[in-house]
Amino acid sequence: MQQWKVRSKHFEYDVVIGRGAWRALRRFPLGNYSSLFVLTEAGLWKRWGRCFQRETGLGRLQPVFVPAGEGSKTLPMVELLASQLLKSGADRQSLLLLFGGGVIGDLGGFLASTYMRGIDCVQVPTTVVAQVDSAVGGKTAVNTRTMKNLIGTFHPARLVVADPLVLASLSPRAFRSGMYEVVKHAILVGGSFFRKLEQTGDWLRTGDLDALEPILARAVAVKVDVVNRDEREEQLRHVLNLGHTFGHALEEATHYRRFLHGEAVGWGLLAVARLGRCLNVLSTAEEERIARLVRKVGPLPPIGDLDSARIADLLPQDKKSVRGQIHWVIPERVGKVRIVTGVPLSTAAAAFRDLQRSSSQSHSSA
């Protein structure tokens, strides 16, 4: 079990990851709160709720259920949940525990940040992406019909407790999807973390907690470090967007149906590495090293049929764009990225086409 401190603008909070992490709630000042609510999905809570309550000693939790899936990350759902909280007696001194993956964390964080102008929350992430990335740093969001995560806030949790035990609930595909985000963090820091992922294969199996735990801990440490240096994403935090500019466009182009988020990021990592090579920012050898690790995670849904011009059109819609400029995060080598602006969309489209070609070749030759 490992623990880090995250400095937010208003307060510090702990991120605890590893077997037994939930027990950290026993040291949390729960007595400061008038009532405790847990936002979760019914199936997930049915499987893990009793275990969570036993480890934390929390008996008086009131569960509030959200239907599983990205479709719940909407403002109408926020209104519904706020009304349920109100009816159940939640006031400004209530605490909201967010027990789930990215949807619960994003939606619940937004709910907590806006219910009666803000109540405290604790993140209890239950997916790989949530544990190593989204539960840390305070970003919350809901989708609109026009854009994913268009509406959101910064509202850090008062505590993040991530126990990899719950990852056993994930389908192999959902587990791998999260691993692309782990790989993203490894590309950002490079060094021994990247080498460790290159050398071991055990982390690909959800069941092997002994192998997995230190990898997740290392991955979340990358996030903690970046957030501690730049909570509001004005500069440094932007590097976490590696692979996401192409990734978002792929998700948009396929109406969020073909790819899990991490899978789109996986393709996004491959595409931006290819773009880096096209721009002479990244060497062929380093691109191959990155691509090998991404590919090692497992098979990705196909991209061969997608129109590269359409993908390019969707790129500037990224929220990180300012004055229509895309701020690309491009690897220079494993362990180092560079922010690049002014890349012609046609160059990005060409890099994507090139990736499509080489992917279908490697596929047909496999």
Place this chain on the structure above:
Amino acid sequence: MQQWKVRSKHFEYDVVIGRGAWRALRRFPLGNYSSLFVLTEAGLWKRWGRCFQRETGLGRLQPVFVPAGEGSKTLPMVELLASQLLKSGADRQSLLLLFGGGVIGDLGGFLASTYMRGIDCVQVPTTVVAQVDSAVGGKTAVNTRTMKNLIGTFHPARLVVADPLVLASLSPRAFRSGMYEVVKHAILVGGSFFRKLEQTGDWLRTGDLDALEPILARAVAVKVDVVNRDEREEQLRHVLNLGHTFGHALEEATHYRRFLHGEAVGWGLLAVARLGRCLNVLSTAEEERIARLVRKVGPLPPIGDLDSARIADLLPQDKKSVRGQIHWVIPERVGKVRIVTGVPLSTAAAAFRDLQRSSSQSHSSA
């Protein structure tokens, strides 16, 4: 023209009030922003937009219109407006000017605080309540079906510019409604401000800017002072809730149809003064002094038909309640209030019934 500095957690901002206040935008660092949008109501903008653009020198404003009225303060409207902003090219570096009354300020502030996780806004309040109260301090909100202002954030404007010239657009009733909030501030600070209001009648006419301007400036100074001492309302800011506990219940009981917000606060001030007397917190003489000033603003919609038990039932729904406890703000005398908990609802109901009785008597004997 007067100017105050408000210290927020992250930055300081100016509140400028008086004739010519809009010109303060000429000194504002507009060059930091990628694009400028103004959220407003079509009728209001038609009447004042050109004047505003002339005084501020802002030509490149993109207006975004909101239907007038409290009915616009909803999450579906936030989603619609966010999509319009996105379509018009608003990004994280855009600035949103909020040109209107409480609805525009609350709704637009919430929109600004959540659009792409927060963009800057400038408040240009155009009603009395907005100028002396709601535009300062950063509270934003939207209503849900279950509670007014249930969902909101703290998102202070980067600048507040209030020119009383626009108050000429207000109906006499809307103008008076705002004046109850001015009276509330006068009760809080007492002294020369309260005496000035007791002695003069000119401030009741919207047209008399010379008399009105110093009164509005004095009223907003009360708000600035309280916010500077307690931005997050944890303690001191709560005193601004004077008259609002009864006021909200009156609005709820009449489904927000009978009273303008300020009128409900007017009755709320009378009711809480009566409650103060019932609790032996306030003397009869001081209650009469407060009541005289409230009554001086003008006629209020009737309350004689309302069921005091129903009003009492609605009191604990106030957002300021914690663990079901109402934190009453009760005047001890003009210029001093006290927070009181543990008041039986039956006592509050009795005070309200007593007010109903004496109001109908004074009405029938008039």
